[in-house]
Amino acid sequence: MFVGGAETKQAAPVVQYHGVGADVSYKTGYADLANEGYKKNAIVYRCINEIANGIAQTPMSVYSDDQELEAHPLISLLRSPAPTTGYAEFFQSMVSQLLLSGNAFIVRSGPDAGEPQELYLLRPDRMRIKPGKHLPYAYEYVVDGKVAERYLVDPETG
Numbered sequence: 001m002f003v004g005g006a007e008t009k010q011a012a013p014v015v016q017y018h019g020v021g022a023d024v025s026y027k028t029g030y031a032d033l034a035n036e037g038y039k040k041n042a043i044v045y046r047c048i049n050e051i052a053n054g055i056a057q058t059p060m061s062v063y064s065d066d067q068e069l070e071a072h073p074l075i076s077l078l079r080s081p082a083p084t085t086g087y088a089e090f091f092q093s094m095v096s097q098l099l100l101s102g103n104a105f106i107v108r109s110g111p112d113a114g115e116p117q118e119l120y121l122l123r124p125d126r127m128r129i130k131p132g133k134h135l136p137y138a139y140e141y142v143v144d145g146k147v148a149e150r151y152l153v154d155p156e157t158g
Contacts, residue, residue: 029125037100038100048096048099049096052095052099055091055095056090056091056092056095057088060078077115077118077119081120082120083118097124101125102124103127104121105121105124106120106121107120107122107151126141126143127139128140128142132155135155136153137152137153138150138153139151139153
C-alpha cells in the first residue's frame with residue numbers, strides 16, 4: 001500500500017505461546033541474569049572470559065612519581081589478595097562481576113588504622129547502597145534478607 005508516495009507495510013502478527021503451567025516470569029536478578037546470560041550463552045561467556053582473563057594476565061605496577069617501585073605493600077597485597085586467592089583469580093572474578101552486574105565491591109581486611117592485609121570480593125547482588133547527602137552513607141551486605149555487614153563510608157576519603 002502507498003500513502004503519500006511512501007510505501008507502508010503492515011507489521012507481521014506476533015504470536016506468543018505458553019503451555020499450561022509454563023513459567024512465563026521474567027528473570028531480572030543478578031543470579032538469574034548471570035545464569036541465563038553468562039552460563040547458558042556461549043558468546044557472552046566467551047566475551048566476558050576473554051576480557052577478564054586479559055586483564056588478569058596484565059601485570060600491575062606501582063609508581064611513585066615517575067619511578068616504578070619494585071617493592072611496596074600494595075604490590076604484595078595484589079599478588080596475594082587473600083590466603084586462598086591469587087592475583088589472576090582475584091582480578092578475573094572482579095572484572096567478571098563488573099561486566100555482569102556493573103559493579104564490583106572489594107572489602108579490605110586488616111587493622112583499622114593500618115595497611116590492609118587482605119582483599120575480598122563481595123557479591124554485587126547482595127550489596128545495598130544507603131544514600132547520604134553527597135556520598136553513600138554506607139554499603140550493606142545482605143544475606144537472606146538480613147544485613148550481615150554494614151560498611152560505613154568515610155566522608156573525607158569516600
